[in-house]
Amino acid sequence: MTEKVGVLGKKPPRRTGVERVVNAPLPTVYGTFQAIGYLDHDRGDEQVALVYGDLGTDGVLTRLHSECLTGDAFGSQHCECGDQLVSALRAVVAEGAGVVVYLRGHEGRGIGLLAKLRAMALQAEGLDTVEANLALGLPVDARDYGAAAGILQDLGIRSVRLLSNNPRKREALVRHGIQVAEQVPLLIPPCENNITYLRTKRERLDHHLPHLDAVAHLS
Numbered sequence: 001m002t003e004k005v006g007v008l009g010k011k012p013p014r015r016t017g018v019e020r021v022v023n024a025p026l027p028t029v030y031g032t033f034q035a036i037g038y039l040d041h042d043r044g045d046e047q048v049a050l051v052y053g054d055l056g057t058d059g060v061l062t063r064l065h066s067e068c069l070t071g072d073a074f075g076s077q078h079c080e081c082g083d084q085l086v087s088a089l090r091a092v093v094a095e096g097a098g099v100v101v102y103l104r105g106h107e108g109r110g111i112g113l114l115a116k117l118r119a120m121a122l123q124a125e126g127l128d129t130v131e132a133n134l135a136l137g138l139p140v141d142a143r144d145y146g147a148a149a150g151i152l153q154d155l156g157i158r159s160v161r162l163l164s165n166n167p168r169k170r171e172a173l174v175r176h177g178i179q180v181a182e183q184v185p186l187l188i189p190p191c192e193n194n195i196t197y198l199r200t201k202r203e204r205l206d207h208h209l210p211h212l213d214a215v216a217h218l219s
Helices: 081-095 113-124 129-135 146-154 167-175 195-205 210-215
Strands: 018-027 032-040 046-052 060-066 098-103 159-163 179-184
Touching (some): 046 081, 060 081, 081 098, 098 146, 113 129, 129 195, 146 167, 167 179, 195 210
Antiparallel strands (some): 018 032, 032 046, 046 098
16 A cells, blocks of 8 residues: 655655543443543553543543553552552542543553563562562663653643552652642552552552551561
């Protein structure tokens, strides 16, 4: 197939940023959301924002949720991702308005599913989540939040109340022009299977997880 060119024989410019593609109602067990689908032209990922109620522009309760197949779909106790997603959806419904931006391409803090599984195998041998990524020659956190900021801007949002324990998400949004009026904790009770992982997130990745102090009995 011959590649399309412009009227002067030049290739058309490559599109950049996020493009809103579709808006569809999505009834869930938590409430009925509007699922707004986007195409990230920079990375090629398909993204979705789950919008509940009338958002307004300032102080919108917002969760940027990094894709986690093992936690979100399979109920893995290796992390708290699945519980955080459920808690965020419930929180925006209880608030009466809010958005959960589900960020694909963020699996394993951006290293991908297979690499994440390899890292999990190394963690089973005694490495922590940071050491495992580095042992594989991979970045500790490769996530980019440019698409998330673009989606929020498309929704008309100027500032958010960010459902997150991760200060780096806040910093990334501010860099991309979205103000963070408040960082709202999203604390999930730990279990024996994820306490080491959560402690590593607090001690090495600067996550704000004060509730871990009350569970010193977990190994």
